[in-house]
Amino acid sequence: MTQAEPRKPRIGRKGPRPLPLHLAVALATWSSSLAALPGLRSGSLPWKASLKPRAANLAAALADAPREAFEHAVEREIRRRFGQFLDGIAAYRGHGHARTLADPPAIWREGTTRLLDYGGTGPAVLVVPSLINRAYVLDLAEGRSLVRYLACSGLRPLLIDWAAPGAVERAFSLEDYVAGRLARALDEARRENGGAPVRVVGYCMGGLLALALAVLRPEAVSALAVLATPWDFHAERPAQARALAATMAPLWPVFEALGEVPLDVLQTLFASLDPQLALRKFLGFAGHAPGSREAAAFVALEDWANDGVPLAAPVARECLEGWYGANDPARGRWRMAGRAILPSAIACPMLVVVPERDRIVPPAAAQALAAAAGARVLKTALGHVGMVVGGRAEAEVWQPLAAWLRAPSHAEAG
Numbered sequence: 001m002t003q004a005e006p007r008k009p010r011i012g013r014k015g016p017r018p019l020p021l022h023l024a025v026a027l028a029t030w031s032s033s034l035a036a037l038p039g040l041r042s043g044s045l046p047w048k049a050s051l052k053p054r055a056a057n058l059a060a061a062l063a064d065a066p067r068e069a070f071e072h073a074v075e076r077e078i079r080r081r082f083g084q085f086l087d088g089i090a091a092y093r094g095h096g097h098a099r100t101l102a103d104p105p106a107i108w109r110e111g112t113t114r115l116l117d118y119g120g121t122g123p124a125v126l127v128v129p130s131l132i133n134r135a136y137v138l139d140l141a142e143g144r145s146l147v148r149y150l151a152c153s154g155l156r157p158l159l160i161d162w163a164a165p166g167a168v169e170r171a172f173s174l175e176d177y178v179a180g181r182l183a184r185a186l187d188e189a190r191r192e193n194g195g196a197p198v199r200v201v202g203y204c205m206g207g208l209l210a211l212a213l214a215v216l217r218p219e220a221v222s223a224l225a226v227l228a229t230p231w232d233f234h235a236e237r238p239a240q241a242r243a244l245a246a247t248m249a250p251l252w253p254v255f256e257a258l259g260e261v262p263l264d265v266l267q268t269l270f271a272s273l274d275p276q277l278a279l280r281k282f283l284g285f286a287g288h289a290p291g292s293r294e295a296a297a298f299v300a301l302e303d304w305a306n307d308g309v310p311l312a313a314p315v316a317r318e319c320l321e322g323w324y325g326a327n328d329p330a331r332g333r334w335r336m337a338g339r340a341i342l343p344s345a346i347a348c349p350m351l352v353v354v355p356e357r358d359r360i361v362p363p364a365a366a367q368a369l370a371a372a373a374g375a376r377v378l379k380t381a382l383g384h385v386g387m388v389v390g391g392r393a394e395a396e397v398w399q400p401l402a403a404w405l406r407a408p409s410h411a412e413a414g
Helices: 019-042 049-062 067-094 135-139 146-151 174-192 205-216 238-258 263-273 277-285 293-305 313-325 363-373 393-406
Strands: 106-110 113-117 124-128 156-161 198-203 221-227 350-355 376-380
Touching: 019 049, 019 067, 019 263, 019 277, 067 277, 067 293, 106 174, 113 174, 124 146, 124 174, 124 205, 135 146, 135 156, 146 156, 146 393, 156 174, 174 198, 174 205, 174 313, 198 205, 198 393, 205 221, 221 393, 238 263, 238 313, 277 293, 350 363, 350 393, 363 376, 376 393
Parallel strands: 124 156, 124 198, 198 221, 221 350, 350 376
Antiparallel strands: 106 113, 113 156
């Protein structure tokens, strides 16, 4: 089977998505400084206890500052920061980087789903990414590809590429994806593995899908590793998790009519977890030399982040209402194909990789999965995405993960 053509350059990008939201957050964040000035001078601002001494020092320092001149200085600083933010966005949108890695052969297809074979001479490893973000975050660029690293480390990674849901997939539930589509991909991986059980790796939401697969098909899974995978959605910031579910409630009739939740809606939900992330990223990017390796790495990752796909409406509702709203997994109420999906039901060896600087999956949410499964834990001082593509990912995650997957004891189902 021939390889796919490399992706073409994306000069003139439209991101970061959703751009209107990021611009509104930037304006609201910096403009609030002007609105807060009277409260700062009067001492009526409600400061956190840890900030009160610094606030008092600031108020004292400003006591003799001419009011009008100081307000003008604040306005100039707001314009400077907003201009720098826009410069960062413009630099990103015009950058000449393009992802040039070609996809490897697809050895199996069904609907919009493919199983990509990255080669290697060792045992097969089925790699399951999230349904929302593109699978190629695990194959981002030369030297920044987890799956290519595994292929050079005595393993044969087979990567699920979900792609955007088509007419069939827009009606899918999580059970359709796991007990149907993913289970059949597992059967293909097992055939490629000489009939032997397969090691399975899941990333983020893909870790939950991989966990459910291992519960439903224990005879076919010999080892399970999950990376940055939530389990207890209320372990940290439970009010925020419930709010995500509640925010979507009035919109379900619209999404069900469409058959999917559009990408920009999903991006807005993710942005709500850390509203000022885009500000920090693009202020920093504005200071990079355009031709630097750092700038190219930033653009490669940002292109991926803005290249997500819609989510089938039934799946989105299950995830937001069942996972975030009701915390069904941690409460033992997540069921699929007539079975409870419980970490304690995993019969094979299991590894849980917990990034301690994760802003998307709080570490406590992932740690809860390890505790419930009695799994081995690998902690890393990296973030949600940095753990798979960052400069320290190879040493802190890829190497120990590959070593764990190669263990001879993982050759048979548990």
